[in-house]
Amino acid sequence: MDLTPSMHRLCRTAIALAGLWIIPAPTDSWSLDSTEPPPAERRETLSLADAALRALQHNLDISISRHTRESRLADIVIEQAKFDPTFSINGQYNRVASPLNRPVFGGTGGTLNTITTFDQRTNSVTVDATQSLITGGSVNLNYSPSRTNVNQDVARGFLFNPSWTGGLGVTLTQPLLRNAGIDVNKTFIKVAQNNADVEQHVFRDRVLTVIASVEQTYWEVVFTYENLKVAQAALKAAEELLATNRAKSKAGIMSIVDVLQAEAAVASRVEQVLVTEKAIRDQEDQLRRLLNPGEEDLRQDVRLTPTDPPVTALEPISLQETIDIAIDQRPEIIQAKKNVDSGELNQQFARNQMLPTLSLQGTMGMAGLGGDYGDSFTRNFSGDFYNYGAGLVLSYPLGNRAAISTYNKRQLEAQNAEVALVRARQQVIVGVREAVRRVQTDFKRIETTRSARIMAEKQLQAEQERLKVGMSTTRFVLDFQRDLATARGNELRATVDYNKSLSNLARHKATTLDRYNFQLE
Numbered sequence: 001m002d003l004t005p006s007m008h009r010l011c012r013t014a015i016a017l018a019g020l021w022i023i024p025a026p027t028d029s030w031s032l033d034s035t036e037p038p039p040a041e042r043r044e045t046l047s048l049a050d051a052a053l054r055a056l057q058h059n060l061d062i063s064i065s066r067h068t069r070e071s072r073l074a075d076i077v078i079e080q081a082k083f084d085p086t087f088s089i090n091g092q093y094n095r096v097a098s099p100l101n102r103p104v105f106g107g108t109g110g111t112l113n114t115i116t117t118f119d120q121r122t123n124s125v126t127v128d129a130t131q132s133l134i135t136g137g138s139v140n141l142n143y144s145p146s147r148t149n150v151n152q153d154v155a156r157g158f159l160f161n162p163s164w165t166g167g168l169g170v171t172l173t174q175p176l177l178r179n180a181g182i183d184v185n186k187t188f189i190k191v192a193q194n195n196a197d198v199e200q201h202v203f204r205d206r207v208l209t210v211i212a213s214v215e216q217t218y219w220e221v222v223f224t225y226e227n228l229k230v231a232q233a234a235l236k237a238a239e240e241l242l243a244t245n246r247a248k249s250k251a252g253i254m255s256i257v258d259v260l261q262a263e264a265a266v267a268s269r270v271e272q273v274l275v276t277e278k279a280i281r282d283q284e285d286q287l288r289r290l291l292n293p294g295e296e297d298l299r300q301d302v303r304l305t306p307t308d309p310p311v312t313a314l315e316p317i318s319l320q321e322t323i324d325i326a327i328d329q330r331p332e333i334i335q336a337k338k339n340v341d342s343g344e345l346n347q348q349f350a351r352n353q354m355l356p357t358l359s360l361q362g363t364m365g366m367a368g369l370g371g372d373y374g375d376s377f378t379r380n381f382s383g384d385f386y387n388y389g390a391g392l393v394l395s396y397p398l399g400n401r402a403a404i405s406t407y408n409k410r411q412l413e414a415q416n417a418e419v420a421l422v423r424a425r426q427q428v429i430v431g432v433r434e435a436v437r438r439v440q441t442d443f444k445r446i447e448t449t450r451s452a453r454i455m456a457e458k459q460l461q462a463e464q465e466r467l468k469v470g471m472s473t474t475r476f477v478l479d480f481q482r483d484l485a486t487a488r489g490n491e492l493r494a495t496v497d498y499n500k501s502l503s504n505l506a507r508h509k510a511t512t513l514d515r516y517n518f519q520l521e
Helices: 005-022 048-058 060-083 189-252 256-290 295-299 319-329 331-352 372-382 399-470 476-511 514-516
Strands: 040-047 086-100 116-132 136-145 146-150 163-175 302-306 357-370 384-397
Touching: 048 163, 048 256, 048 319, 060 116, 060 189, 146 357, 163 372, 189 302, 189 331, 189 476, 189 514, 256 476, 319 331, 319 399, 319 476, 331 384, 331 399, 372 399, 399 476, 476 514
Parallel strands: 040 302
Antiparallel strands: 086 116, 116 136, 116 146, 136 163, 146 163, 163 357, 357 384
16 A cells, blocks of 8 residues: 555654553663662551541641640639739747847846846747739738747846737738729639630631641542543553554554554553552652651551542532531631630720729737737637728829820720621631532532533444444544543542532531541540
8 A cells, every 4th residue: 555755754653652652661760670679568548537537646736736725724724823822931030139228127127237138039930821802902811929038137027938929910902993893803814714715716727727638638639549540441442442453454454554543542541641640649648748647657658548439419508507607616706706805805904904093901900918829829819909900092103104005005906806807707708608609610510521521422432333334533533532531530520629629618617527526625
C-alpha cells in the first residue's frame, strides 16, 4: 500500500511516540544496580472518624490551646483567692535592761541614791486573722496575750509580777462609695470566668478547624484513589483497542496508522496512570502530616486506604435554620458575646472607681490582766475592760484624671466589643449562605456530570459499533474514550466536592463534632 508524504510523517511521529512508550523504565526511584532493597510498604485502612480522632489526639496547636484554657481556669481561682482569709501568728521575746534616772511609782522608793537597773522581760504571741469581704470591706481579728516580768528590786509596787495581759480586738472597714458592693468586687472574677469561657471556645474552634482540614484532605485522598480507577479503566480500553487494531492489521483489514494511533493513546494513558499514582502518594503524605505521627513513623512508607465512600444523597437544608444554628453555636459568636459582657463589667468597675473613697471604720476590743494566763484569759472575756470606736475616712484625688481616663478607655473597649459582635454575626451569615449555595451547586454538578458520563458511555459504545463495521476510525474512538475518561473524572470531582462542601457547611454551623459524637472534656 502506497503512503503519501503526510502519512509518512504521521507514521514516523507515531513510531517515535510508540518507541518512547515501549522503553523500559524503573517503576520507582531505586536504580537497577542498587544493592539496598526498597523500603517495605505498610498498608493501613483508615476511616474518616479514625482520622479525625488521631489528628485531635496528637495535634500540637490543640495541645497549646488546651494548656492555655487550663491557665484561664487558674485565673478564676486566683481572683477568688483574693477573698480567702489570712491567718498569721507572731511570737516574740524581748528583754530591756535600762538604767533608771528617776523613781518608779510603786516600784522604787521616794528617791534614788544610785543608778538602778530596770530589767523587763516580755513574752508575747499575736494571733491575727483577716477576712476580705465580698462587699469590699475587711474584718480583722487580733488576739495578743503576753507575759511581763521585771526585776524584783523595783517590782515592790506591782500588783502582779510576773503579769499576764490579754488583748482581743476586732476591726471592721467597709467602703461606702468606691469599691463598695458585691457586683463591683466580683468584677474580676466574672471577667476571669468570661476569659475562661472564651478560651474554651477558642479551643473548640481549633478542634473544628483540625477536623475540617482532615475531612478536606481525606476526601482528596478518596478522589485520587477513585481517579486512579478512572485512569486505569481508560488505559485498559486503550489497550483493548490496540490489541484489536493489531489483530486487524495482521489480517490486512486495518492500516498501520490506526495501530500507531492506538499505541500513542496507550502511552498517554500510562502517563496519566503514573501522574495519578503520584497524586495518591502526595495526598497520603498530606493526610499523614495532619495525623501528626512521630518522625520515625513519618519516615516509613505507609499507604493509607480510605474506607468511607463519598455521600451522593442530597441532605435537606433550610437556609434560615442553618443560619440560626450557626449563630447559636459558632465559637466566634460566643467569644464576641463574652467579650461584650467583659467590656460592660470593666466599664461598670471603671465608673465606680471615679467615686470618692468613703470608708466606715469600727473597732472593738477587750482586755484582761492576771497573775497567770488562765486568770488573764478569764478577765479578758469578762467584759469588764473594753474599748470601742467608729469613724469615717474620706479621700478624693483632685482632678481624678486617672480614673476618668480609665473610664473613657473602658467605654471605647466596650463599644469595640459590641461592633465586633455585629461584625462576627454578619460574617457568619454571609459564610453560611455561601456554604449552603456551594452544597446545592455541587449536588447539581453531580447530576449534570452523571448525565454527561452516561452520554459519553453511549457515544463511545456507538462509535465502537461504527468502527466494527468500518464506518469510523481509531482516532474518533480514542477521542470518545478520552471524553468518557474526562466525564468520569468530572463526575468523581463533583461527588468529592459535594462531600467537601458538606464538611465546609458543618464547619460553618459548628456541628462537626456532632457528626462524630465527639465530646470535648
